[in-house]
Amino acid sequence: MRASVSAAQDLGMPAIYLHLLAELLHTIGVDERDLLLRVGLDPARLNATERRVSQTQASEFVTRAIVESGEPALGIMLAGKLKLSLHGALGTAVMSSRTLEEALELIARYLTLRAPHLQVNRQLLGGNAWYTVTCDIDLGPLQSFILDAMLFGCVSMGTQLTGAIIEGSRIMRRGPEPAYFHRFRQRIAVPVEYDATDDALVIPVTELDRPVRFTDDQLAASSRAQCEEALRQLTEDAGFACRVRRVIETSYPFPPKLARVARTLFMSERTLKRRLQEESASFQNLVDQVRLERAGELLSNTGMNLSQIADALGYADAANFTRAFKRWTGINPSHYRTKARQATGPGREPLALTI
Known part of the structure; x- marks a missing residue:
């Protein structure tokens, strides 16, 4: 049996994601400041890529946001706002990689920095690379939100990295298709398949050697070193x-x-x-x-x-x-x-x- 959020080790969640979610709530008519204050969060302290919020508070804010907005698709909506530069040292390392494959390897290695309790495992099946996402605890309502934001966000950020849609790629999601998804299907650049056995991003192996537009070997080396140090510090903290x-x-x-x-x-x-x-x-x-x-x-x-x-x-x-x-x-x-x-x-x- 998996642990719950309240019982698991709390490594925190990057505050910037809650800042982006608050901005999103504002655009759909929710008083985001009032909601943050009721959860005990200071709106002025969230606009920082490296500051972290207690995962219990993050979970409460996301849950209330979904309930009070009446919008269960906030994770998909947030995915469209995710830019690589908002992911701190990991975003910089990914942007400065040489190929799409290298960028995905970095995400898999350092994902804990941005989404604690999620892991990415790669498997080669039938000419495709399956990047399967799993969670080691029960995140409750936060889990679907995070998986939506991550998987749909990866599609958007992959386009940012290479300058084009990754042909032949698709998103796999466990469970039945949500009733709200039809509103977003046309906005997502790749096919999405529900009732899958795993939550995964599937990419043809032939696409993995696509060059990244922002390659910078020197910046790549320094930002990876920052990721290593940040991961060590997070573990110690x-x-x-x-x-x-x-x-x-x-x-x-x-x-x-x-x-x-x-x-x-x-x-x-x-x-x-x-x-x-x-x-x-x-x-x-x-x-x-x-x-x-x-x-x-x-x-x-x-x-x-x-x-x-x-x-x-x-x-x-x-x-x-x-x-x-x-x-x-x-x-x-x-x-x-x-x-x-x-x-x-x-x-x-x-x-x-x-x-």
Whole structure:
């Protein structure tokens, strides 16, 4: 029996996908901001390719989005909005590959970075390469959404990569054809077959050596190295403290109360505290780490005054924020802002800050 989302290891989901889904909801008349806030997510924190959202929150948002929009085909609709550049280092690595086959191999190897719990296995059958997608846990309503977005998105992104539709390719989906699918059949560039034994993308072997339009060997090497490092980091960040931190990072209002985070993670406050203690961590320290990083971003990249930053970080006033910042870093916020802008310039990465 497969584990459920709440019981499985939560590696998070890239926040950018929820940002895109929120934009999509807006176009069909759903108040996406209200929906995000009710799930406890900060809309302003989702437009980032590498930031991750707790999978439990992602699942709740997608489920509510489907119910409240009355649109069960949100995964297919989202697939049309997926661009390679939105997939972080993996998107860059795929775009800089030499051939379609190489690009698909990268997706299979690093898929965990973008869609945790999904795996891609390749099999050669009758002159076709079957890229079969499986899931190691029960994602509930999220599963059909993710598989739709991934498989239909691969068709769209394959066209982006090669500049043309991959002739002879098709999508296989398990289960009966959904009642809504007839509305989208003409929009999808390849045949789709339901009642299949697997969820898969099928491509003729003869098409795999198609060249990628954006080939760049140097960029390919550097982006693959980034993917390896990101995969290593994600594996190391699988602990409970990192799971709590992901909830804190994207929470609204900020900072979140311990009780709210505990409810999000389906546990009591006492259990949350105990599990953090087992990893020599504390809830307040995690909140302070996120506060410090946000402070660095706001001081380096915005013109917000100290009172505005204090309010954004949940402090009563600028004086309380200044005292906390100086306690963490040894310098006051204004001094840090001056140093950061001299060192990196506006719009660049802020100076590293640690507690």
